[in-house]
Amino acid sequence: MTTTTAPESISASLESATIKSWKAPIAYAIFTLIAILLFVVNGRDGVSRFRLSNEADVIQLAPIDNPTRLTCILLVVLLIAITVYATWLSSRAKRVPLWLTILFAVAFMWAFLTWAAAGETIPITGLLLGTVALSAPLIFGSLGGVISERVGVVNVAIEGQLLAGAFLSAFVASVTGNPWAGLVAAMVAGVLVSFMLAVFSIRYIVDQVIVGVVLNVLVAGLTSFLYSTVLTSNTPLFNSPPRFPRISIPILSEIPILGPVLFRQTVIIYIMYIAVFVVWWGLFRTKWGLRLRAVGEHPQAADTVGIRVNPTRFWNVAIAGAIAGFGGAYFTLGSVGGFTKEMTAGAGFIALAAVIFGRWDPIRATLAALLFGFATNLQNVLGAIGSGVPSEFLLMLPYVVTIFAVAGLVGYVRGPAASGKPYIKA
Amino acid sequence: MKLELRGITKRFGSLVANDDIDLTIEPGEIHCLLGENGAGKSTLMNVLYGLYQAEEGEVLLDDVVQRFAGPGDAMRAGIGMVHQHFMLIPVFSVAENVMLGHEETGFGGRLNLDAARAKVREISARFGFHVDPDALVGDLPVGVQQRVEIIKALSRDAKVLVFDEPTAVLTPQETDELMTIMRQLKSEGTSIVFITHKLREVREVADRITVIRLGKVVGEASPTASNSELAALMVGRSVELTVQKEPAQPGPAGLIVRNLDVIDHLGLKVVNNVSFDVRAGEILAIAGVQGNGQTELTEAILGLQPRVTGEISLNGTSLTGLSVRKILNAGVGFVPEDRTEDGLVGQFTIAENLMLDRSDRPPFVKNGNLQLGFLAEFAQEKKDEFDIRCESIYSRAGQLSGGNQQKVVLARELSRDLKLFVASQPTRGIDVGSIEFVHKRMVATRDAGIPVVVVSTELDEVVALADRIAVMYRGSIVGIVPGNTPRDVLGLMMAGEVPSGVAA
Ligand SMILES: Nc1ncnc2c1ncn2[C@@H]1O[C@H](COP(=O)(O)OP(=O)(O)O)[C@@H](O)[C@H]1O
Ligand SMILES: [Mg+2]
Numbered sequence: 001m002t003t004t005t006a007p008e009s010i011s012a013s014l015e016s017a018t019i020k021s022w023k024a025p026i027a028y029a030i031f032t033l034i035a036i037l038l039f040v041v042n043g044r045d046g047v048s049r050f051r052l053s054n055e056a057d058v059i060q061l062a063p064i065d066n067p068t069r070l071t072c073i074l075l076v077v078l079l080i081a082i083t084v085y086a087t088w089l090s091s092r093a094k095r096v097p098l099w100l101t102i103l104f105a106v107a108f109m110w111a112f113l114t115w116a117a118a119g120e121t122i123p124i125t126g127l128l129l130g131t132v133a134l135s136a137p138l139i140f141g142s143l144g145g146v147i148s149e150r151v152g153v154v155n156v157a158i159e160g161q162l163l164a165g166a167f168l169s170a171f172v173a174s175v176t177g178n179p180w181a182g183l184v185a186a187m188v189a190g191v192l193v194s195f196m197l198a199v200f201s202i203r204y205i206v207d208q209v210i211v212g213v214v215l216n217v218l219v220a221g222l223t224s225f226l227y228s229t230v231l232t233s234n235t236p237l238f239n240s241p242p243r244f245p246r247i248s249i250p251i252l253s254e255i256p257i258l259g260p261v262l263f264r265q266t267v268i269i270y271i272m273y274i275a276v277f278v279v280w281w282g283l284f285r286t287k288w289g290l291r292l293r294a295v296g297e298h299p300q301a302a303d304t305v306g307i308r309v310n311p312t313r314f315w316n317v318a319i320a321g322a323i324a325g326f327g328g329a330y331f332t333l334g335s336v337g338g339f340t341k342e343m344t345a346g347a348g349f350i351a352l353a354a355v356i357f358g359r360w361d362p363i364r365a366t367l368a369a370l371l372f373g374f375a376t377n378l379q380n381v382l383g384a385i386g387s388g389v390p391s392e393f394l395l396m397l398p399y400v401v402t403i404f405a406v407a408g409l410v411g412y413v414r415g416p417a418a419s420g421k422p423y424i425k426a
Numbered sequence: 427m428k429l430e431l432r433g434i435t436k437r438f439g440s441l442v443a444n445d446d447i448d449l450t451i452e453p454g455e456i457h458c459l460l461g462e463n464g465a466g467k468s469t470l471m472n473v474l475y476g477l478y479q480a481e482e483g484e485v486l487l488d489d490v491v492q493r494f495a496g497p498g499d500a501m502r503a504g505i506g507m508v509h510q511h512f513m514l515i516p517v518f519s520v521a522e523n524v525m526l527g528h529e530e531t532g533f534g535g536r537l538n539l540d541a542a543r544a545k546v547r548e549i550s551a552r553f554g555f556h557v558d559p560d561a562l563v564g565d566l567p568v569g570v571q572q573r574v575e576i577i578k579a580l581s582r583d584a585k586v587l588v589f590d591e592p593t594a595v596l597t598p599q600e601t602d603e604l605m606t607i608m609r610q611l612k613s614e615g616t617s618i619v620f621i622t623h624k625l626r627e628v629r630e631v632a633d634r635i636t637v638i639r640l641g642k643v644v645g646e647a648s649p650t651a652s653n654s655e656l657a658a659l660m661v662g663r664s665v666e667l668t669v670q671k672e673p674a675q676p677g678p679a680g681l682i683v684r685n686l687d688v689i690d691h692l693g694l695k696v697v698n699n700v701s702f703d704v705r706a707g708e709i710l711a712i713a714g715v716q717g718n719g720q721t722e723l724t725e726a727i728l729g730l731q732p733r734v735t736g737e738i739s740l741n742g743t744s745l746t747g748l749s750v751r752k753i754l755n756a757g758v759g760f761v762p763e764d765r766t767e768d769g770l771v772g773q774f775t776i777a778e779n780l781m782l783d784r785s786d787r788p789p790f791v792k793n794g795n796l797q798l799g800f801l802a803e804f805a806q807e808k809k810d811e812f813d814i815r816c817e818s819i820y821s822r823a824g825q826l827s828g829g830n831q832q833k834v835v836l837a838r839e840l841s842r843d844l845k846l847f848v849a850s851q852p853t854r855g856i857d858v859g860s861i862e863f864v865h866k867r868m869v870a871t872r873d874a875g876i877p878v879v880v881v882s883t884e885l886d887e888v889v890a891l892a893d894r895i896a897v898m899y900r901g902s903i904v905g906i907v908p909g910n911t912p913r914d915v916l917g918l919m920m921a922g923e924v925p926s927g928v929a930a
Contacts, residue, residue: 306498
């Protein structure tokens with residue numbers, strides 16, 4: 001009397017019931033309400049001009065002139081329509097698709113820009129160029145974060161790695177007069193911070209978050225001290241690093257809008273493009289990535305197939321530090337051109353947020369970092385054109401964008417199962 | 427390949443988990459390691475597999491002493507293991523799990539997934555498994571996950587294969603299939619170490635039996651030994667394998683459940699249209715393989731599940747939609763399935779644990795103050811009544827053995843004025859002595875005229891306790907049958923079949 005039980009998943013064969021999720025329609029409704037109040041009730045008159053090209057561009061695009069009030073009203077109508085559609089979808093227990101959220105976000109942002117720039121001109125290329133600049137360290141930092149967390153070590157020390165990278169790259173590049181030496185030094189600095197994180201959290205099993213926080217404070221204190229005692233003692237010698245020149249890539253750099261933004265950049269940014277791809281490919285397509293993820297998900301299982309868990313963690317945390325430290329070099333060799341105290345200003349923490357927002361995936365984390373960079377730069381641009389929007393409101397902007405992004409885009413997130421948990425063998 | 431363990435001693439702090447153990451596995455035999463929970467069987471095998479380093483002793487393969495620094499070395503030497511807690515990565519596919527640790531790669535370290543898929547298909551075909559190499563392991567039922575573990579071990583050409591309590595998660599039919607697989611492996615020349623504490627299985631496949639108790643080898647037995655001989659060897663004294671109970675004297679229906687649905691966070695109906703009654707003074711056992719909705723059903727009765735529809739009533743008053751506090755106050759006693767997670771606070775003392783669900787009212791709390799004097803008296807009394815073996819009532823609950831922890835939970839729940847008693851896996855992972863005790867108390871509760879619901883995945887326990895048996899499969903009740911229903915019928919029902927003559 002034998003029977004064969006069908007080898008199929010139990011959950012796959014269970015009847016499913018519908019759970020209605022009202023998250024998306026509620027988030028839309030709140031933002032639509034804000035849009036009505038600001039852009040219509042408190043609407044402004046005039047013409048908002050979006051400039052799409054610089055004088056230097058080969059292909060010139062005509063600027064877009066939006067009549068402020070009319071554009072705002074039309075876009076708000078669109079927002080209302082999207083909200084109604086999302087409500088209808090939810091009431092029938094259907095998922096609100098991602099593209100709808102993106103459409104909503106774009107429409108809201110367009111309405112906001114139109115409203116904010118009444119009677120002014122917004123340089124779209126400038127806005128995006130600044131976005132890439134502000135995002136670059138975030139992207140390197142979040143790549144470091146993704147690798148480290150995927151292998152099972154929570155990396156709160158990204159801030160410290162960026163800052164150490166910024167400091168050492170400025171110093172070494174100044175002394176040697178060679179920015180490439182500065183890049184190498186930045187990676188070394190990041191690795192050194194990582195070694196401390198790895199030794200304390202893996203070897204001595206100190207709580208990883210606490211080690212990370214302590215390292216951040218330590219690096220901030222150390223670099224500030226060395227800055228005021230060493231770097232300022234002879235600024236021309238110690239803190240005048242040569243900067244990387246911008247390199248235009250032929251043809252690609254002439255693509256309207258995207259060309260100037262993406263392909264007239266310093267070598268650091270080009271390395272960033274490669275790094276994002278390599279980390280993604282490595283994590284999901286290679287033996288290195290498979291083992292790394294195994295260790296971060298279920299270290300004991302990895303151990304039972306002969307993968308040495310703690311060395312794997314140690315060296316991958318070091319790699320993560322090298323990448324984050326490299327990002328630190330962007331502050332000194334790519335943009336500002338000299339080290340100043342605590343110049344990373346919390347970028348490491350934003351990078352950490354991008355890791356989680358990007359669901360521990362290098363590509364998504366990069367997109368998240370770009371979003372954070374965009375929000376920050378929008379605040380700068382609107383402040384610079386003097387749009388008449390209260391500056392307090394502008395300061396809120398990055399956070400409003402973040403909340404919307406998290407509420408609307410991120411559903412149930414699940415990190416690597418063993419992240420933050422030390423592996424102790426009996 | 428001949429495997430020999432000589433004088434293995436392994437300590438965890440002051441606890442000696444393996445004490446000078448000698449064991450020889452001849453080529454091509456199925457060797458059973460029999461022992462109670464906590465006897466040290468898994469520890470011994472983890473030493474063999476290089477996961478633990480023994481303090482003393484050595485491992486020999488074909489009379490050559492081996493030095494295993496880690497499992498990698500053991501695997502290279504031809505030892506494979508199907509772990510008690512599967513060593514699979516839930517978010518990886520079957521092929522990825524099988525290749526992990528000995529990946530074939532192409533240019534730039536690129537994974538050769540096709541080779542791994544082919545390997546999975548080849549081994550599956552050899553044993554007649556149906557395993558999709560691209561399925562995510564976390565989505566597979568445990569029976570299939572176990573096959574993935576077997577494929578994983580075989581893909582490394584294991585000559586000695588260790589199965590650590592492989593049947594704990596299987597239906598009786600799946601267990602039979604596993605026995606067939608073991609015999610097939612044996613006929614191909616693989617030596618097998620089969621660990622279990624279930625006597626029936628031992629006698630069915632074993633060529634030789636070694637019994638371990640409290641970390642020591644206490645004897646060898648032949649597969650022809652009787653159940654009670656094996657049990658006595660395993661526990662160290664003669665044990666009663668059956669529960670002494672009088673026929674039930676059922677009264678009116680106490681707990682009534684009608685058309686109950688429970689929906690989980692993914693929108694799946696984990697409990698699907700379940701209806702049953704439990705009468706005062708009877709034990710209804712809910713049988714079924716782990717993960718067929720039993721957990722969610724008991725949690726729904728206690729008010730712990732958020733999305734429940736249907737009707738639950740106790741002695742005529744509805745419990746549907748009430749808070750856990752109100753349901754407890756209505757007289758529901760509950761032993762959760764995972765006692766260390768949901769049953770106790772490990773960091774609290776035994777005394778504190780004993781008052782945990784009555785911390786809002788006299789006699790334990792008056793005017794917001796704990797009545798410590800009363801608590802001490804109460805705890806001392808319960809310690810004696812329930813035979814909780816501990817240094818004092820102020821020891822931390824987390825330090826007790828599993829059986830004594832369970833007695834603390836039972837003492838707390840049974841010392842309230844109960845109208846219904848629900849126990850989920852009440853004897854999982856506890857020693858035989860405690861099992862006897864727990865079973866006696868459950869029967870006593872029944873005889874006091876209280877409706878009792880017992881959820882158990884162990885058929886032995888179900889048959890020993892139940893007056894009636896409800897079998898659950900994929901969220902539904904397959905049928906409710908009398909307590910004396912034959913095991914093979916129950917086994918079929920656990921696989922979802924409704925045998926003729928059973929009212930569904
Ligand atoms: N990693 C560990 N640390 C401390 N004690 C352990 C560990 N693993 C097992 N033990 C203890 O060793 C004893 C034997 O456990 P185990 O080998 O798992 O028993 P079995 O597999 O026979 O049920 C038990 O008392 C258990 O609590
Ligand atoms: Mg065990």
